[in-house]
Amino acid sequence: MSKLKVTTISDPDNDNTALSIDSSGNVTVSQGFVPSTQLSHRNLIINGAMQIDQRGTTTATTITGSFGNDRWFARESTGGTAQIQNSTDAPDGFTNSFKYIITSSADLSSDAGGLCYVDTPLEGNIISNLAFGTSSAKTVTLSFWVKSSLTGTFAGALGNERYTSTTRSYVFNYDISTANTWEYKTITISGDTTGTWNTNSSIGMSVLFSLGSGSNYEGTLNTWQSGHKIANSGAVRLIGTNSATWQITGVQLEVGSVATPFEHRSYGEELARCKRYYQQWGGNTGSERVMTGFYNSSNQLRICLPLHPNMRTTPSIGVSAHSHWKVEVSGSSSNTAHSLDQASPRVASINVTTNHTRSAGDCGQLIANDDGTNNSRLYLDAEL
Amino acid sequence: MIEMTITNAQYNATDGTNVSIDATIDGVEMSVPLCEGNRHYDEIMRQVDAGTLTIAEAE
Numbered sequence: 001m002s003k004l005k006v007t008t009i010s011d012p013d014n015d016n017t018a019l020s021i022d023s024s025g026n027v028t029v030s031q032g033f034v035p036s037t038q039l040s041h042r043n044l045i046i047n048g049a050m051q052i053d054q055r056g057t058t059t060a061t062t063i064t065g066s067f068g069n070d071r072w073f074a075r076e077s078t079g080g081t082a083q084i085q086n087s088t089d090a091p092d093g094f095t096n097s098f099k100y101i102i103t104s105s106a107d108l109s110s111d112a113g114g115l116c117y118v119d120t121p122l123e124g125n126i127i128s129n130l131a132f133g134t135s136s137a138k139t140v141t142l143s144f145w146v147k148s149s150l151t152g153t154f155a156g157a158l159g160n161e162r163y164t165s166t167t168r169s170y171v172f173n174y175d176i177s178t179a180n181t182w183e184y185k186t187i188t189i190s191g192d193t194t195g196t197w198n199t200n201s202s203i204g205m206s207v208l209f210s211l212g213s214g215s216n217y218e219g220t221l222n223t224w225q226s227g228h229k230i231a232n233s234g235a236v237r238l239i240g241t242n243s244a245t246w247q248i249t250g251v252q253l254e255v256g257s258v259a260t261p262f263e264h265r266s267y268g269e270e271l272a273r274c275k276r277y278y279q280q281w282g283g284n285t286g287s288e289r290v291m292t293g294f295y296n297s298s299n300q301l302r303i304c305l306p307l308h309p310n311m312r313t314t315p316s317i318g319v320s321a322h323s324h325w326k327v328e329v330s331g332s333s334s335n336t337a338h339s340l341d342q343a344s345p346r347v348a349s350i351n352v353t354t355n356h357t358r359s360a361g362d363c364g365q366l367i368a369n370d371d372g373t374n375n376s377r378l379y380l381d382a383e384l
Numbered sequence: 385m386i387e388m389t390i391t392n393a394q395y396n397a398t399d400g401t402n403v404s405i406d407a408t409i410d411g412v413e414m415s416v417p418l419c420e421g422n423r424h425y426d427e428i429m430r431q432v433d434a435g436t437l438t439i440a441e442a443e
Contacts, residue, residue: 065388065410163387202421314419318412339396340404340415350415351398381414383423 037256043263044126045207046071046273048144048251050096053086054280054379060085060101067383069098070274071120078114078212080106080239090249091145091182093262097249100211105242108214116212116239117230118248121162121384123312124204130191130255132160132205137191142207143259145250146174147182150241155231156209157219158189160197162384166206166228168195171219173235184250186259192224201312203384207253211246212237276312280379282324282368289328290366290378293352301327301352301364302341307380311345315380324376326369327354334369338378348380388427390437397442405439 009019011031018031052070060083061068065075068084076082080102087099100118108114130138148154153173160168170192174185198204210217210231219229238244250262281290293303307315317340319325326333337353352366368376393407396415405416409424416424431437 313421314417316409316414316416316422316424318409318414322413337406338413338415339406340417341398342403343417343419351396381424 037254037260040263042254042260043252043265044122044140045120045251045253046122046126047120047270048249048262049094049264049270050086050090050098050249051267052271052274053096054274054278054283055377056283057084057086060099062103067278069096070278072098072118073120073383074098074100074118076116076239078106078108078111078116078214078239080104080116082116082211082239084118087247089147089247091147091184093264094145094249097145097147097247099245099247100238102239102242102244105244106212106239108212108237108239112214112216114212114214114239115217115230116237117208117210118246119162119206119208120251121203122205122207122253123384124198124200124202127197127204128199130197130205132192132197133195135193137193138255139188139190139257141254141256141259142172142187142189143185143250143252143254143262144248145182145184146176146246146248147180148176148236148238148246149179149244150236150238150246151176151179152236153234154210154238154246155235156187156207157230159206159208159228159230160192160195161203161228162206164228167226168192168197168224169219169227169229170224171221171229171232173221173232176236188257188259190224194224207251209246209248210235212239272309276309277383278379278381279307279311279315280377282320282376282378286368287370288368288376290368292363292365295358295360295362295364296351297360298357299354301354301366303350303352303366305348305350305380307346307348311380311382312384313345313382314343315345315348315382316340317348317350318379318381320375320377324369325352325378326367327352327356327364328367329354329356329358329364345382388424390428390431393428393437394440395442402442 050069081104083101085099159166291303333356341349395402
């Protein structure tokens, strides 16, 4: 080990100052700077800081397989039960985390097909620069903050698909040494030179954190392998402990073998990225007015929603309950159906069936039928 | 692909042409486009091919 003390570094040919260091250690680069990895848009993960939560999961919600914080999916298919929550408990520099809570434990030692995990699916377009599946596959580094009521060696995995469609997997470990304390972890993974890795709008990669799996999904550690493997034998099974908790935030996946500081993006930019996969109306105070349309029959209003940004694919439509929405006419009304008419990634035409009778050609406006709990939600889903 | 619990699947038609599938998916009433790449449509068709789901004709 040696130390070099200098105030300037100049080029060897013309003696132009390329870099200077002041007495406080501040570095000024005076000439061109060419990094080996990109300076911005390094993080391939969307909503890695868990700030975006369009679905509103601040109250713990029991799940079997659901998205919580945008782009983050939780699965529990064991004999136990679990909840997820958008938590405001986070390490310094972050405001939110994704929390997984075991509400009824399960013993997976006799359940080979049991699965319990949190993952985020990445679109093929996002990971196309990784060149996975080719001889030029790039090394990537995953970094994240994690906290659990349990200690020990936990497992996670990268995969080229999700669930049973996965044909390539890489299982990794990370240790949690102190219970209920935020810890920072980094994992460096050589790119997969074989297998099929989509580079289009289909799923390109799943970044997964195992919270317990049966033996069917246990594989070999630290190597690319065939099949859907999410953990290694002996890794901590959170689902095995009643009331156990696990939280994560600050997730970053980037090219290279070094974990750089988390790339914070603006709330607006992150929200726009999330809306490529999920867009929602309602769920807030008051009766949100969504869109004006026309009656194409006596009890059916047709509205057209332009989609900003364009969604990943033609979306499905869902509602919290049909009766949570109404068409504004004189007197009260309540909707009985919301069906997709014509749709594309750019626009969604929706037929709304109401219990009011109007004349074809009349106008009407779709609004949240506020039930006092702000639960009136209408959403478009183009998730992977 | 993630497995889903799908019931009450029925085609929805506009002017006599099927345009979407109304179904209850994981307990939520949804309307799904006839579009490969949409995860709900892909799962509906997977279950139809597996013989575990039937889509009713449009009314």
